Amino acid sequence: MNSSSFCFYSILVTSNIVHMARSFGRFLKGVQSFTSLPVMRTQLIHPPTCISPRSALRTMVALPLPFFSKPRDFSLPNSSWGPEMLRLYNHYNSLTEVEAEGGEKQEGPWQRLPSYNRSLKYAKGGLYLSKIIQSKARLFTRNMRNPGAAFEYVLFVNKEEQRCVCIFQAGYLLEGPPGYVHGGAIATMIDTVTGTHASQLSEAVMTANLNINYRSPIPLGSTVLIESSLEVREGRKTFVSCKVTSTNGSKMHTEATALFLSVNVSNLLLGA
Missing domain, CATH: 3.10.129.10 (Hotdog Thioesterase)
Known part of the structure; x- marks a missing residue:
């Protein structure tokens, strides 16, 4: 692969990642009424004007989405145990x-x-x-x-x-x-x-x-x-x-x- 084709490939990948990040942001905007998480609301109300591919991926991974919560293990001690x-x-x-x-x-x-x-x-x-x-x-x-x-x-x-x-x-x-x-x-x-x-x-x-x-x-x-x-x-x-x-x-x-x-x-x- 020559330098020009590599450059074009890099631009294409970057464009796709940014597009994915923006699509994900629009998805979150559609569900913001179903959550009261302050971090998510801040990101939706004040979206970044410019986003890099790396920060876009980091943002998607770090978002505290409620449907990724860990289920409770009922076999662990609780306050009712004598x-x-x-x-x-x-x-x-x-x-x-x-x-x-x-x-x-x-x-x-x-x-x-x-x-x-x-x-x-x-x-x-x-x-x-x-x-x-x-x-x-x-x-x-x-x-x-x-x-x-x-x-x-x-x-x-x-x-x-x-x-x-x-x-x-x-x-x-x-x-x-x-x-x-x-x-x-x-x-x-x-x-x-x-x-x-x-x-x-x-x-x-x-x-x-x-x-x-x-x-x-x-x-x-x-x-x-x-x-x-x-x-x-x-x-x-x-x-x-x-x-x-x-x-x-x-x-x-x-x-x-x-x-x-x-x-x-x-x-x-x-x-x-």
Whole structure:
């Protein structure tokens, strides 16, 4: 490529970048009524008269657009967690890293699983649900606005031991018998823990069978441990056992067994 063609190419690229930046500025101007961010409003009301390609790209990257916000991880501590919940969280979280020889940190035997309140929803036949339903859809156990009102929990998985431990604090909206947790809420948490564990072992799974034996009621507002262990895997089938105990292990609240079937993700999304 000679110098004249290189110069023409550089001018063309610069022109395209400036055009992209100005188009992006017009786009932002169209949505300024939907945001109150002072930085964005300043850029829209007082647009630069001259912009270089480098500053144009830097501006596009740095703009604080609301739809790039990071989702909340509900498995992290919040103000509603009681002392026992925090103690157990700190205990298992300390096992996610170990100190190797030479003082370096490396991955430990346990791994904390992040938890969010939204997932992409599909209707049967592969049709998207309406935009309104999609925008309001929330994971059942993560749909409460007030921290501590219902399901407060965090899961840790140990792949070597093929075990999963959930620290669960039952909120005041989960009452069944006076002063105790509703049996359906306990079943929900058992399904959540065993299903999450099975998905770590076999990728996408669906619950095929869940058998629960209630031994003693769980006091409302208390913290318990829900432990899931792999029993056997046979083809598409994953069998796990589960127990719900007091945090010191002295009391058995619930025992359960569950069967999960591996599913094809594409078939699941298409409703097949």
